[in-house]
Amino acid sequence: AVGRPTREWHLTDFDIGRPLGKGKFGRVYMVRTKTEPHYILALKCLYKSEIVQSRVEKQIRREIEIQQNLRHPHVLRLYGYFHDEKRIFLMLEFAGKGELYKQLTKYGCFTEKRSSRYIDQMADALMYLHAKHVIHRDIKPENLLLGINGELKIGDFGWSVHAPGNRRKTLCGTLDYLPPEMVEGREHSEKVDYWALGVLTYEFICGNPPFEDLSGHNATYRRIQRVDLKIPSKVSAEARDLIIKLLQYDPDKRIPLSEVRKHPWIVKYRSKGH
Numbered sequence: 001a002v003g004r005p006t007r008e009w010h011l012t013d014f015d016i017g018r019p020l021g022k023g024k025f026g027r028v029y030m031v032r033t034k035t036e037p038h039y040i041l042a043l044k045c046l047y048k049s050e051i052v053q054s055r056v057e058k059q060i061r062r063e064i065e066i067q068q069n070l071r072h073p074h075v076l077r078l079y080g081y082f083h084d085e086k087r088i089f090l091m092l093e094f095a096g097k098g099e100l101y102k103q104l105t106k107y108g109c110f111t112e113k114r115s116s117r118y119i120d121q122m123a124d125a126l127m128y129l130h131a132k133h134v135i136h137r138d139i140k141p142e143n144l145l146l147g148i149n150g151e152l153k154i155g156d157f158g159w160s161v162h163a164p165g166n167r168r169k170t171l172c173g174t175l176d177y178l179p180p181e182m183v184e185g186r187e188h189s190e191k192v193d194y195w196a197l198g199v200l201t202y203e204f205i206c207g208n209p210p211f212e213d214l215s216g217h218n219a220t221y222r223r224i225q226r227v228d229l230k231i232p233s234k235v236s237a238e239a240r241d242l243i244i245k246l247l248q249y250d251p252d253k254r255i256p257l258s259e260v261r262k263h264p265w266i267v268k269y270r271s272k273g274h
């Protein structure tokens with residue numbers, strides 16, 4: 001079907017506000033359209049030189065192609081993009097409460113109630129993505145944002161692919177969220193996101209990821225491959241149960257997302273309105 005013709009946008013269409021953050025490839029600014037209606041959005045500025053140098057132009061194209069067709073309350077919208085001779089600009093939904101990992105760093109860890117609600121929203125978003133055969137592949141606190149009402153928004157689809165994927169994920173950044181099948185370079189399915197959801201649940205409650213090994217990448221690899229999981233006694237029995245059901249070595253043994261949303265640890269904290 002012919003999509004709605006999106007108009008051409010230019011930097012001159014916006015008043016530039018405060019910087020919201022800076023990523024590896026550029027900065028994000030809060031901006032507002034100059035003309036009525038005044039839309040507030042987040043503008044991510046990427047330098048073409050950096051993108052070419054890091055040979056990620058294919059990934060950016062894929063991200064734009066994938067994320068422009070996604071519409072879900074817990075998936076950050078990508079409204080469109082434009083470029084000038086030096087830069088590419090991603091027009092993103094503005095997440096009013098900013099980056100989730102900053103809250104996690106500030107508080108150290110989250111209560112089980114807050115963690116449960118985030119995981120429920122994540123499972124909802126991942127069910128939507130997987131129904132469209134999109135694997136996110138990079139679920140981690142750094143890629144999660146919070147909307148104005150504190151609701152979770154998955155951002156940064158820079159590593160997402162259409163299932164099944166077997167692209168080597170060049171191991172930049174943290175390995176903590178990689179499942180055994182990706183660590184071993186084997187083919188992977190959307191079940192990599194189930195594993196990452198388990199890692200995220202653990203990290204929200206405990207404040208650090210389960211297979212973290214500060215002695216280095218290889219040590220983390222080994223702990224992931226062995227599913228060397230030690231869950232502290234402070235973690236409730238229900239949370240422990242869900243974490244173990246997601247962090248299964250065999251992808252086919254991981255609890256499906258529909259079951260995650262019915263799990264006692266999720267149901268008990270769901271806001272009464274649902």
Ligand SMILES: Cn1ncc2ncnc(NCCc3cnc(NC(=O)Nc4cccc(C(F)(F)F)c4)s3)c21
Nearest residue numbers: 020021025028042056059060094095098155156158
């Ligand atoms: C901080 N902050 N506070 C509020 C707020 N509201 C909205 N957004 C924010 N921040 C931007 C969040 C992002 C969403 N999508 C992104 N996408 C991306 O960065 N893609 C991307 C870049 C470079 C290289 C690659 C590749 F190909 F290598 F993978 C992919 S970044 C906000």
